[in-house]
Amino acid sequence: AQTVTQSQPEMSVQEAETVTLSCTYDTSESNYYLFWYKQPPSRQMILVIRQEAYKQQNATENRFSVNFQKAAKSFSLKISDSQLGDTAMYFCAFRETGANNLFFGTGTRLTVIP
């Protein structure tokens, strides 16, 4: 069974600083997809970034980037130049190539401090 682990229930960062959120997963599959979703206080689930396991290059979306370490089954999210609007719950998610559903981690609550 696939499991996704986020070991940091809460984190905080000063505005304009950089923060890294951790995620590890367990799977026997060789190809899969990884995602980071952001859930602000509005409870909307917003797709932040995605990574395909067969791609070695780390995905980047503006201030958001990932460090994908396939051998270590690690998928961390780096947020650069943190902004107040980044305050949210961040969920790491996993999906097998042949499956439809996402498996979510338990989330990391990030607070950006002015």
Add this chain to the structure above:
Amino acid sequence: AAGVIQSPRHLIKEKRETATLKCYPIPRHDTVYWYQQGPGQDPQFLISFYEKMQSDKGSIPDRFSAQQFSDYHSELNMSSLELGDSALYFCASSLGRGGQYFGPGTRLTVL
């Protein structure tokens, strides 16, 4: 850009009543997913549809059913509601197995 639309946004029901949640996917998306997020929990997958056929099933109770219609909108039907069904219900859509884009959710409260 058009997003996933869910209705209603809020719903209050009594125990043992029924509820129907609706989802309108992003135009041209062919796959719809339903997730349930309890208070303080991560979203849990319920069920998905691809081209109007059920494609995957997760932890959906037998009291719940869902379908996708010819216009690709989907409905989640929930019967014999229990207090534990109170949650935020998300619909998401994708094109094939691409990234899943979530709607704003329907907050269901069962009294």
